[in-house]
Amino acid sequence: MSSRTVQPGLSFEYVMWIFTRISGLSLILLAAIGISSAFVLGARTQVDLPTLVRWTFFPNPNHVINSEIPDVTLGWANAFWQVMQILIVFFGVTHGFNGLRVVVEDYIGQSIARPFIRGLIFLLWMFSIIVAVYVVLFS
Amino acid sequence: MGLKRRVGFFSGLKYRGGGPMWAWVFHRVTGIAMVLFVGTHVFASFFMQQTGSDLATNINIIYESWIFQIIVIFIVIFHGLNGMRIAILDIWPKFQVFQREALWLQWLIFIPVYGLTVFILIQRAISGS
DSSP states (O other): OOOOOOOOSOOHHHHHHHHHHHHHHHHHHHHHHHHHHHIIIIIHHHOOHHHHHHHHHOOOGGGGTTSSOSSHHHHTSSHHHHHHHHHHHHHHHHHHHHHHHHHHHHHHOSOTTHHHHHHHHHHHHHHHHHHHHHHHHHO | OOOOOOOOHHHHHTOOOHHHHHHHHHHHHHHHHHHHHHHHHHHHHHHHHHTOOHHHHHHHHHHHSHHHHHHHHHHHHHHHHHHHHHHHHHHSGGGGGGHHHHHHHHHHHHHHHHHHHHHHHHHHHHHTO
């Protein structure tokens, strides 16, 4: 019977394993808050399904600029929704790119390309976070 | 790390893991699909807004069409519910005994939620709004 050594304490993989669970549950919670707030703020009568989905996953006024919400800046463009957007983007992007990393590393194994792919995914992750925070705060 | 596999794709499919195995496979496939679709949508939206590119606009038109949304919403709801099942079973490991029942419960929640969404999507597509 073969055995493998398990590092005690916090390793990167262990932290990301926990983060995946927490961020996944948080994303469901954030989406639930977004979708129910959209209903409270008029989605029941004024908003179509695509707009509802846009609000659920990225409640940014620029994201729904072409939809039928009257006065988008009135009920939505405030600090609360900016925090919501940053949380959704942070959890979503980190969860997604970490998942991509896990799946890719599962299939490439111990190869020379591994650190490069890891670095590429890290750069994509950082780029996405920076662009998203810029879009949320300054546009 | 990196398991040595001497198993081909099709002989791998003969592994009779049943429902939980297929949930794992779909969880991976839908996860990768979401990174791909949402990533494409984000980049397309960026170029649509900044440069008004026709290609980016067409990508977003496809992305927002009801046919594509039926696929995307399947992917999102399945991945979300399946992830919730995994997280709950990981937080309370004693419920692992009931993992097959949890999978049935997951589909029992999935069918009405997804069915309602598809119903609304098709209703909107037919009425043309």
